[in-house]
Amino acid sequence: xxxxxxxxxxxxxxxxxxxxxxxxxxxxxxxxxxxxxxxxxxxxxxxxxxxxxxxxxxxxxxxxxxxxxxxxxxxxxxxxxxxxxxxxxxxxxxxxxxxxxxxxxxxxxxxxxxxxxxxxxxxxxxxxxxxxxxxxxxxxxxxxxxxxxxxxxxxxxxxxxxxxxxxxxxxxxxxxxxxxxxxxxxxxxxxxxxxxxxxxxxxxxxxxxxxxxxxxxxxxxxxxxxxxxxxxxxxxxxxxxxxxxxxxxxxxxxxxxxxxxxxxxxxxxxxxxxxxxxxxxxxxxxxxxxxxxxxxxxxxxxxxxxxxxxxxxxxxxxxxxxx
Numbered sequence: 434x435x436x437x438x439x440x441x442x443x444x445x446x447x448x449x450x451x452x453x454x455x456x457x458x459x460x461x462x463x464x465x466x467x468x469x470x471x472x473x474x475x476x477x478x479x480x481x482x483x484x485x486x487x488x489x490x491x492x493x494x495x496x497x498x499x500x501x502x503x504x505x506x507x508x509x510x511x512x513x514x515x516x517x518x519x520x521x522x523x524x525x526x527x528x529x530x531x532x533x534x535x536x537x538x539x540x541x542x543x544x545x546x547x548x549x550x551x552x553x554x555x556x557x558x559x560x561x562x563x564x565x566x567x568x569x570x571x572x573x574x575x576x577x578x579x580x581x582x583x584x585x586x587x588x589x590x591x592x593x594x595x596x597x598x599x600x601x602x603x604x605x606x607x608x609x610x611x612x613x614x615x616x617x618x619x620x621x622x623x624x625x626x627x628x629x630x631x632x633x634x635x636x637x638x639x640x641x642x643x644x645x646x647x648x649x650x651x652x653x654x655x656x657x658x659x660x661x662x663x664x665x666x667x668x669x670x671x672x673x674x675x676x677x678x679x680x681x682x683x684x685x686x687x688x689x690x691x692x693x694x695x696x697x698x699x700x701x702x703x704x705x706x707x708x709x710x711x712x713x714x715x716x717x718x719x720x721x722x723x724x725x726x727x728x729x730x731x732x733x734x735x736x737x738x739x740x741x742x743x744x745x746x747x748x749x750x751x752x753x754x755x756x
Contacts, residue, residue, distance in 0.1 A: 447709050454716040458489040461723055483616045491611055491619040492719050492733070493712045495674050496684055498625030500711020501632050501704055502670040503685020504692075506557075508643035508700060509663045510564050513693075514576035516685030517557075517671040520564075521579065524586035525556025526668075526675040527606040531590055535597060542676065546621060549672035556586060557664055557671075609674075609681035609734030611719055618677070625673050628666045629708055635662060636701035643698065681734050683741025684711050690748050714740070 462485055503516040510520070517523050529552025533545040540548075560582055567574045587607070594603035632639070641649050642659045649656045674681060688711035692703045715733065718740055722731035 447706065447713065451709055451713045451716070454713055454720065455489055455493070457720055458492065458716055459485050461720060484614075487616045487619050488611050488614045488719075489716070491614045491622055491678060492716045494619075494622040494625050495609075495678055495681060496688075496712035496715025497708035498622070498629055498670040498711075499674060499681060499684040499715070500688035500707040501629045502667045503711075504689040504700060504704060504707045505632055505639060505663050506667050506685060507689055508639045509561055509660065509667070510575060511569075511643055511645065512564070512572055512575040513690060514572065514686070515564075515579050516683070516689075517553075517667060518680060518682040518685065519576060519579045519583055520560045521556045521583040521586050522553050522560075522667060522671045523607075523675055523680040524583050524590060526550070526553040526672040527603065527680065528552050528556070528586060528590040529672065530606050530676060531594055531599065531603065534599060534602065542621060546672055546676045549676055550669050553668035553672045553675075554664055557668055561660075561664070605679055606675050607680050607734075608732050609679040609737065610730075610732040611678055612730050612732075614678065621673055622677055625670050628670050629704070631662075632666050633701070633704045635659070636699075636704050639663060640698065640700045643700075679732075679734060681715065682738050683745060684714055684737060687741050687744045687748070688714060691744070694748070 459481065462480075499517070502522075506515055506517055506520060506522070507513055526549040529549035530545055532552070533540050533548040537544065537548075560579060563578060563582075564575045567578065591600070591603055594600045638654055638659050641652055641654050642656065642663065646656050649659070688707050689703070691710055692707045696702050696706065715737065718736040719733045721740075722733050722736045725731055
């Protein structure tokens with residue numbers, strides 16, 4: 434089978450897996466509700482609309498958004514080993530939520546999201562300004578700096594939260610979990626879908642941006658403007674995820690690498706399937722967390738951390754094995 438013929442089959446398989454995961458997510462829960470009961474049981478409909486459907490949609494939106502945010506982040510940094518969690522974006526967003534909680538305790542969720550987005554934008558801008566000054570012939574320096582930078586931001590935020598007796602809230606912001614998602618508590622994540630659409634609209638220019646400043650300017654691209662747009666996309670998606678469900682690691686690292694490994698570096702081709710893979714990975718890990726200790730749950734951030742780390746090591750050593 435040729436590569437061109439194999440790609441539609443792979444795309445069809447990915448879409449089928451996502452549909453099956455959505456059906457499984459809707460069917461799994463502590464309440465004894467079966468999908469066939471929806472035609473005759475009003476109580477089953479209420480439970481589905483109030484809890485299971487919002488949780489499934491939240492996992493879909495968060496996973497798809499984080500996957501595309503990672504893809505855009507890698508284009509901005511021109512490095513395949515970075516993502517919002519390992520570049521200080523999520524930690525900056527958590528710091529923004531902490532500041533909003535301390536200064537404006539009665540602020541609404543959208544207001545906290547706005548402050549967190551601003552903090553994430555500032556933190557990510559600082560990371561990129563340093564990352565672009567690192568030697569381009571040593572790509573591992575960028576993720577190493579990102580890990581140190583994220584650790585410093587996270588530690589400083591955790592210290593302030595501890596001193597202000599907010600450490601429990603800080604753990605919620607930094608540990609992804611869908612157990613508290615109900616109708617009325619996840620709708621802000623639809624803004625992530627708008628950011629994904631914006632990334633797809635600007636995909637061609639983001640692809641040129643990933644070639645570097647000199648090439649981008651030579652091709653007539655507004656380099657600074659596209660950098661700002663990419664930063665806004667990454668920051669808003671990361672802040673929304675942190676505020677609504679908490680930080681979820683590795684999705685923005687693994688999903689883009691899996692897709693670009695098969696489809697190449699063209700963001701217009703890669704972005705839709707990165708969203709599908711990110712959503713599938715998040716949904717699958719959420720299901721694992723719900724089933725391993727049923728009826729109790731393991732936070733999705735813990736499961737994604739284990740599964741994502743294993744997938745990333747496979748990608749890393751597989752790349753080395755190919756020379």
